[in-house]
Amino acid sequence: MGVGPAPRPWPQDPRLDPQLLAQGDRRNVLDRYRYWSVEAIVADLDARRHPLHIAIQNWEHDFNIGSIVRTGNAFNVAGVHILGRHRWNRRGALVTDRYLHVYHHPDVASFAEYCRSEKLEVVGVDNLPGSVPLEVSSLPERCCLVFGSEGNGLTPELVAACGQLVAITQYGSTRSMNAGAAAAIAMYHWALGHAAGADAGGVSTPVSAQAARGIAG
Template sequence: MPEAPRRAGPRRPADAPAETRLHGLNACLAVFRRRPDAIRKLWLSEDRVPVLREVMAWCASHRVGYRIVPREDLQRLSGSQHHEGVCMAVLPAPMPRLDAWLDGLAQGPSLALWLDGVGNPHNLGAILRSAAHFGVAGVLLPAGSGLAVSGAAARIAEGGAESVPLVEAGQPSSAFARLHAAGFTPIATVVRGGDDLYRTQLPDRLLLVMGAEGEGVDPAIAAACERRLGIPGTGAVESLNVSAATAVFVSEWARRHH
């Protein structure tokens, strides 16, 4: 079966898989709306035919295979019981390198996230959902992060994984210098000892550094940032998890700059 033509774009990493399987209704619909050429196969349950009829018609006209299958088959194909009645084999979204991403960035206020050691796909999905909702320009991944949009992350993101690019940022030292030259101020988020988010001026161009679950931001990276911020709370719990904290930080920046 011939492949649909591919759109030109930023390269995918050399070690990226040829395709990945996504599941979840909004995740799959977002791929169809934004980059249908990436679709390689569609599986769906009978009850999803009405809402996915347009996708099925596109697949038929572009010689992309699709099949209506039982829900137990969808669980096997997607590797999840939370498939929501649909699974797609798709090409991963291209990941721009930092310079290419900066070159394409519009002038004016902009917020980028730097994920330092974040590895949980559910947290990545929740971060991408918040990032899409509040207009984050990009999620920057340092060299060796290994993060990618898995089926679980895409489902949790509810389509946000198609709205916010993951960016290959490289080594922190060189990346921070390049971002600083582009007007970004790096600010690290911390659990203890940081300035109060709600009493701190947030720059127009902000690089917000979010730390790994449990360990937080690497001390060397935090030291390279101009400030450290925390979210004040009651003290009943030590902190929010990284995805919830990201939502709070980005919503506060968006409130002040949009």
């Protein structure tokens, strides 16, 4: 994965990281971001963040949190909110949290206040009584999709803070699906309504190794 040291002379581009240029870039990033510093990548993503936020309750040491964060990076969400414990399992995120804005809220009340101040509608994603099927729901453009911990789902306090509840229709025998998978489906559904046709920001087609090394552009 990635590319080796960049051929000299190096371009005079402030976005490029001299250490990556010298040693190679093995990160899991798009080709357009090869050799860019983390700060430069974040600045570029900030210029075109989607108004979607996601929130995850962190009451348990749940591996799914990292997976949800990684999906949030893929959809370039405006913010990721961790409710509850400050420390969370980052292994599944595969360092993608470096390119996101991650916020911590010690309780539901502080999270709900943040959403009110930012005019974000809180949308709970869980197969609870009263939930509307996601596939027939019209999610607000400015919203925060909220996911509970694996197994327990959303807490009653967080459900009370939600403006609406949606659920993913299932057709098999299991009562619920993996939280990370549910989050990916929900973010994709939001994107169909609010991001379809927008600039994908450099999702690249396969290129040759030589082209990937040619960083001037």
